Amino acid sequence: MAQQETAPVPVLSKKTKQPKECFLVPPKETKEDATKTRKRRKKKITDILAKSEPKPGIPEDLQKLMKDYYSSSRSVIELEELKLPDSCFLKANDLTHSLSSYLKEICPKWAKLRKNHIEKKSALMLIICSSASRALELIRLMTAFRGDSKVIKLFAKHIKVQEQVKLLEKRAVHLGVGTPGRIKELVKQGGLNLNPLKFLVFDWNWRDQKLRRMMDIPEIKKEVFELLEMGVLSLCKSESLKLGLF
16 A cells, blocks of 8 residues: 555656646747847837938939839839939038028028019928928028018918918918928919929928938828929929929
């Protein structure tokens, strides 16, 4: 009886302990590994954007974006027609300028141009950015340049299209700051005539909270290119309009 009681007890306890250790260890390792790899992947994306040295935009960047955007839907001949002439580009911001100092550099005769501009439903200069809040910030940043120029906000937030159409019909405007979608809509509705436009400036280098530049946002990029096709390209080719990348 003593042999039967003592012999099976240690054998069973050894068998039950061993598999518990084997099954508990691997899941812990795989879960830790999975979370570590997930964390690493997330860090890589943000670190590259946050730590990479900012490179100022150049005209070739816009040309390349246009070519890539239209390459699948346009023929070779059409792509050539969409190409902006090099002569239409002004000196790009090298990231050392404030908005006012950049505008003064690309348009040193602004005071004279402004005095001679009397056409309604138009603007001498348009500054295109990604959002309403950024447009308001840009208007504040250009105080030293604009002086007593008439400025209009051209974005959709809290402002109806018809309100902007009436403002443009009422008086001559020198500066317009806004989003490509709203500017495009005003052109489409006949509220904004692009022919008197002399300067079109893109808020190219600024990044939002997600570290995106305006042309990194698909819907903004789409609206910019649609706007370019609504008369901007032809004005650039006729050399009456100049483009700037701030």
